[in-house]
Amino acid sequence: MPDTKQSLGAERQHLDSSSSVIVGIDGSRAAVGAALWAVDEAVSRDIPLRLVYVIQPSDEARLDVQVAAHEFAAAERAVQHAFTAVESTQKPVKIEAEILHAGSSPTRALLKAARSAAMICVGAIRLKDAGQGRVGSTAAALSASAHCPVAVIRGSDPRPAHPDWIVAEVDGSLASDGVLRRSFDEARLRGSPLRVLTSWHPRFTDIYGTHAVADGNRLAKAELDRRLMVWRRRYPDVDVRPVVVHGNTLTYLARNAKSIQLVVVRRERGNGVSDIVGPLGHAALQNTDCSLLVCESGTVL
Secondary structure (H helix, E strand, C coil): CCCCCCCHHHCCCCCCCCCCEEEEECCCHHHHHHHHHHHHHHHHHCCCEEEEEEECCCHHHHHCHHHHHHHHHHHHHHHHHHHHHHHCCCCCCCEEEEEEECCCCHHHHHHHHCCCCCEEEEECCCCCCCCCCCCCHHHHHHHHHCCCCEEEECCCCCCCCCCCEEEEECCCCHHHHHHHHHHHHHHHHHCCCEEEEEEECCCCCCCCCHHHHHHHHHHHHHHHHHHHHHHHHHCCCCCEEEEEEECCHHHHHHHHHHHEEEEEEECCCCCCCHHHHCHHHHHHHCCCCCEEEEECCCCCC
């Protein structure tokens, strides 16, 4: 059985999140899938996996003690279910669990809980407040604002039957080094091939000839290959290949989504990650198990 650091009897106690992987729990299958995916993240760092349920009291609960007790009991059941699922992996993971009461916003409570966490993971379907055509406003807000990497997990099987790709989206800046480091670590952790993706656009909008596109792809690939040389030396056990896209990254993801288990992106990409966690990304990745890891920028020496 796993090394359980803390039982559910201490849920009400505030826990230190400075060295934990946090999972947002809400009673959904997606949340349990996120917890199972996060197990390897916690084990690889030798830190606890912390299951956090945030209660936003209903108007009735604010006035009726019995209703409040019912809502807390539902939270306990959800956390217990996720707790049991994690234990069933029989991996040496230390489990913590906590139920928080949100003053006004569950998202704000999770952001506060994750302020110094190693990572926060949530299910892609919904965290109570998901809207139609997007992974959920909680996931979107965490992806944009959390002080740590955010994993938005689709699917319930943390170990796919086939070693599907991990895709890292980078640009020409050193800020993408954080993405490369995270993606190589994930590929090694999960025994998966890595595809490092970069996209380019012509300087002049009227240049779309076949030769111009082929030349642009060739030059971009050569540059990316040179950049990956140092990473290949650091991670000789990782199967990594460069991928060059002329145009939109989402088009590539839509075409290959069923072969991709995880996309790693930088939080500051373009106008943020709203295109991936919003309706466009939902349309590209729906009906797949393609998850998203939004990570910090950073130069790696």
